[in-house]
Amino acid sequence: MSILIREAVEADVEGIAGVHVQGWRESYKDFLSPEALAGLSVEERTRMWQGAFRQPNPRARLLVAETDGGAIVGFARGGPIGRENADVLGTEAEIFAIYLLDKVKRQGVGRRLMGGVLDHLAAHGFRSVGLWVLKQNLPARRFYEALGGTPGAEQSFDLRGQMVVEVAYRFELTL
Numbered sequence: 001m002s003i004l005i006r007e008a009v010e011a012d013v014e015g016i017a018g019v020h021v022q023g024w025r026e027s028y029k030d031f032l033s034p035e036a037l038a039g040l041s042v043e044e045r046t047r048m049w050q051g052a053f054r055q056p057n058p059r060a061r062l063l064v065a066e067t068d069g070g071a072i073v074g075f076a077r078g079g080p081i082g083r084e085n086a087d088v089l090g091t092e093a094e095i096f097a098i099y100l101l102d103k104v105k106r107q108g109v110g111r112r113l114m115g116g117v118l119d120h121l122a123a124h125g126f127r128s129v130g131l132w133v134l135k136q137n138l139p140a141r142r143f144y145e146a147l148g149g150t151p152g153a154e155q156s157f158d159l160r161g162q163m164v165v166e167v168a169y170r171f172e173l174t175l
């Protein structure tokens, strides 16, 4: 299966939302409660992702991974740091989300998505990028470390009724 990485367009929102929900269910089943995963809704995520198109920001980038059959199987989004994360992450930009379906993992698609977002952020003058990852999400942590990220602060929060711990990762960008 060949996978194309391209800029997302508004018609992709349902595909992105579907990957977001299925990605959580596949990837988080070992450390999030069945109740938290059952409560996810493609409709809710679709509305959330429509928001990304309502106020387009040229300094942000949303990329999708698409099969040759036209199915969205992954996405990644990064941009200027949000107000709520500026102090804690302490970086100029952040990765808001990166998700792949199980069937396309470990084929370099994550690296291509992340590289595309990081290149865009570097080209827009950002020098540091941060993100939060669940502490127990070891595959993603190994992935971020393979791409040069370094772990830092931790925080815990209530995720749909379950207390979870997240770890911050930081990437330095060079042009």
Ligand SMILES: CC(C)(COP(=O)(O)OP(=O)(O)OC[C@H]1O[C@@H](n2cnc3c(N)ncnc32)[C@H](O)[C@@H]1OP(=O)(O)O)[C@@H](O)C(=O)NCCC(=O)NCCS
Binding pocket: 023, 027, 097, 098, 099, 100, 101, 104, 105, 106, 107, 108, 109, 110, 111, 112, 132, 133, 134, 137, 138, 139, 140, 142, 143, 144, 146, 147
């Ligand atoms: C994390 C994720 C984006 C990685 O994407 P991917 O396409 O599977 O990763 P790649 O094939 O590009 O891997 C690049 C490198 O990262 C490291 N890596 C990736 N997955 C790994 C794993 N499961 N275990 C250990 N190292 C891993 C390896 O060094 C890999 O290089 P290699 O395959 O040559 O050894 C993907 O697994 C995913 O979507 N996970 C579920 C969602 C998620 O957890 N998102 C993060 C939310 S904060």
